[in-house]
Amino acid sequence: EVQLVESGGGLVQPGASLKLSCVASGFTFSDYWMSWVRQTPGKTMEWIGDIKYDGSYTNYAPSLKNRFTISRDNAKSTLYLQMSNVRSEDTATYYCTTMMVPGLMDAWGQGASVTVSS
Amino acid sequence: DIVLTQSPALAVSLEQRATISCKTSQNVDNYGISYMHWYQQKPGQQPKLLIYEGSNLASGIPARFSGSGSGTDFTLTIDPVEADDIAIYYCQQSKDYRTFGGGTKLELK
Numbered sequence: 001e002v003q004l005v006e007s008g009g010g011l012v013q014p015g016a017s018l019k020l021s022c023v024a025s026g027f028t029f030s031d032y033w034m035s036w037v038r039q040t041p042g043k044t045m046e047w048i049g050d051i052k053y054d055g056s057y058t059n060y061a062p063s064l065k066n067r068f069t070i071s072r073d074n075a076k077s078t079l080y081l082q083m084s085n086v087r088s089e090d091t092a093t094y095y096c097t098t099m100m101v102p103g104l105m106d107a108w109g110q111g112a113s114v115t116v117s118s
Numbered sequence: 119d120i121v122l123t124q125s126p127a128l129a130v131s132l133e134q135r136a137t138i139s140c141k142t143s144q145n146v147d148n149y150g151i152s153y154m155h156w157y158q159q160k161p162g163q164q165p166k167l168l169i170y171e172g173s174n175l176a177s178g179i180p181a182r183f184s185g186s187g188s189g190t191d192f193t194l195t196i197d198p199v200e201a202d203d204i205a206i207y208y209c210q211q212s213k214d215y216r217t218f219g220g221g222t223k224l225e226l227k
Contacts, residue, residue: 044218046218047216103153111164
């Protein structure tokens with residue numbers, strides 16, 4: 001069974017940095033593209049970016065690419081999201097997902113909550 | 119950006135048909151494939167893939183769910199609706215980057 005477990009969320013001050021992790025199990029992590037998607041408290045869904053199975057290619061939402069970085073460690077079956085200079089509008093639940101093909105999010109983690117506030 | 123527009127809510131009776139629409143600001147078809155996908159999100163849970171590439175049922179999803187459409191107009195149909203289907207339904211395109219619709223909340227009449 002595919003399992004994705006996000007961690008690293010919490011309360012963070014505006015302007016700070018935060019790194020989320022997503023530990024994967026139940027499938028061969030190094031065979032899959034992965035992505036991060038966030039959902040605001042108002043339930044709006046926003047795609048953040050994708051990463052190729054070997055980490056050689058990343059693709060980001062244009063509005064976020066200057067502050068967010070996606071990486072992965074296939075040896076640890078772990079996906080990462082580095083967030084910098086966070087703003088109040090980054091307050092959301094952050095999900096990692098598998099992608100059987102690029103752009104198709106076929107399994108989702110339970111999400112990590114991030115609140116940006118002073 | 120490709121903008122996806124969904125109605126905010128739909129009220130339906132149990133055992134009736136629910137039709138949820140998604141309209142895109144640009145064509146999301148390419149070489150015969152519709153890059154349109156549908157997700158279900160129940161309260162307190164993560165989203166779950168229902169339909170991919172316009173009309174393909176994801177693994178483990180009941181045949182009560184179906185997807186149709188092409189170009190800029192797509193539909194998710196649930197027939198018949200069961201109590202367990204009460205959720206928010208999102209469409210998402212992957213033709214150009216990835217964007218989601220605003221979601222349609224399915225409610226009981």
